[in-house]
Amino acid sequence: MNAPPDSTCTNHPVTVAANICARCGAFICATCSVGTATGVFCPRCLTSSHVLADRGSRFLANLIDNVVVMGPMVLAAIVFAVLADSRRGGPSDTAVVLMMLGLFGGFAVGCAVQVVMQLRFGQSVGKRLLRIKVVRTDGSAVELWRIILLRNVALHLVAQVCGLVGIIDSLMIFSAEQRCLHDLFSDTIVVDANDSVESP
Secondary structure (H helix, E strand, C coil), X not given: CECCCCCXXXXXXXXXXXXXXXXXXXXXXXXXXXXXXXXXXXXXXXXXXXXECCHHHHHHHHHHHHHHHHHHHHHHHHHHXXXXXXXXXXXCHHHHHHHHHHHXXXXXXXXXXXXHHHHHHCCCHHHHXXXXXXXXXXXXXXXXXXXXXXXXXXXXXXXXXXXXXXXXXXXXXHCCCCCCHHHHHHCEEEEECCCCEECC
């Protein structure tokens, strides 16, 4: 529903309101408005209207994603190790270099697959198979850089300094909001993909 012409946004008092939240009735500007199949909501009501992905689906999706990224690297390492071991006198310097290239190449292939899936579907391989997706806490689509840097790289770097961080990150899935540390870092939630959200 459109807001009255002279109304202002509840969150941005100096901005003219464009819509009325379908749940709480607050006047909201275009920036605060997020359209769904059931109406236009303000960020606070939209977040509460999402169906969070269950913990089992998140675990399986993460397991699949790890296999997709690490699988090609492990396969390449095994192949080159077997080839190097079959040579008399042990692996040569060339075999070792090829093995390292295989490791990095396999990892690059796995990462490339995930990036393509994220760009095309807004989901990783595992999350698409399990029909869940990552969105911002306001319900908007999450940017690729946020997925890569904040949800993945930042946490792994911190975990290298303190291994306890990885354990805490995993255990936080059992909180009421089911938000792990990487979710807090990136301001994201994981929801049922059938609960689709469209930007107005």
